[in-house]
């Protein structure tokens with residue numbers, strides 16, 4: 001039965017908030033989700049990389065382990081969500097190709113390998129001929145790279161749609177409203193999962209980091225890329241993945257431009273230049289969309305998850321930065337357990353308290 005004071009209110013309708021709402025509803029709780037689709041909502045743009053180590057630009061052990069465990073749990077989560085929603089998530093477990101375009105790009109790629117080796121994640125080195133055997137659309141100029149069997153990708157926009165459908169089927173109520181103060185929401189437990197906007201609701205530090213993607217369509221209808229590709233061109237990374245046969249997503253820039261969610265010609269140029277260098281056939285594809293998402297970053301690039309100090313009944317799960325889609329299932333599991341049972345399985349490194357301690361130390 002729907003109540004005016006639900007058991008749980010989730011502020012934020014991105015993948016993290018929706019995954020928590022679904023999990024809570026599965027436990028029989030009344031759940032309200034407050035969401036206003038502002039330009040830059042990260043889940044509306046995310047390319048859906050489930051690639052814990054090739055995506056890690058900073059070797060924090062707590063995050064690497066968390067991300068690795070999250071990836072391991074994804075196939076079961078995807079199967080359960082697809083079944084519950086009846087939506088095909090575009091889950092691709094075919095592995096990710098790591099591609100250095102030129103000799104100068106090998107060292108950046110080698111850094112990715114280094115993380116992998118430490119975490120026992122299978123990654124096979126491939127020479128240029130082996131790369132092209134796996135992905136015939138790759139440029140003949142690519143010098144080498146690797147194949148990460150354990151890195152997957154998914155259509156993040158379909159995941160979000162599926163989470164909403166699955167939640168609604170269990171009675172989750174979606175309220176289109178921007179929440180600007182925690183005092184506006186009354187519930188047994190309140191979860192802040194508002195992505196880049198989370199710091200506007202409390203005094204956590206956070207920065208929106210712009211990521212632009214370009215969506216292409218092959219006018220001939222395919223066949224499209226066999227694998228996701230994490231490429232390095234001119235020392236800069238780019239991600240390519242096929243969608244629905246004829247479409248290709250090219251992602252993602254990293255720019256510090258505040259809450260500006262407007263696509264720029266510079267970012268489009270940078271993405272397309274790298275994409276066409278790696279996969280020359282993309283030059284003949286149609287540009288169908290450019291989108292900008294605002295990733296929620298934190299000073300140490302680690303998530304902020306747990307109980308909110310001095311706010312009984314208020315919780316937070318944000319700061320997932322480049323890993324929101326990857327981490328959503330495991331974040332949902334931990335946050336739901338914490339809110340429902342009080343058992344706190346969130347890694348200590350992610351506590352909201354860490355910023356308060358730093359502030360208190362500085363003011364002493």
Ligand code: GLY
Pocket residue numbers: 047048049055211251252253295321322323
């Ligand atoms: N995970 C994709 C990105 O943030 O760039």
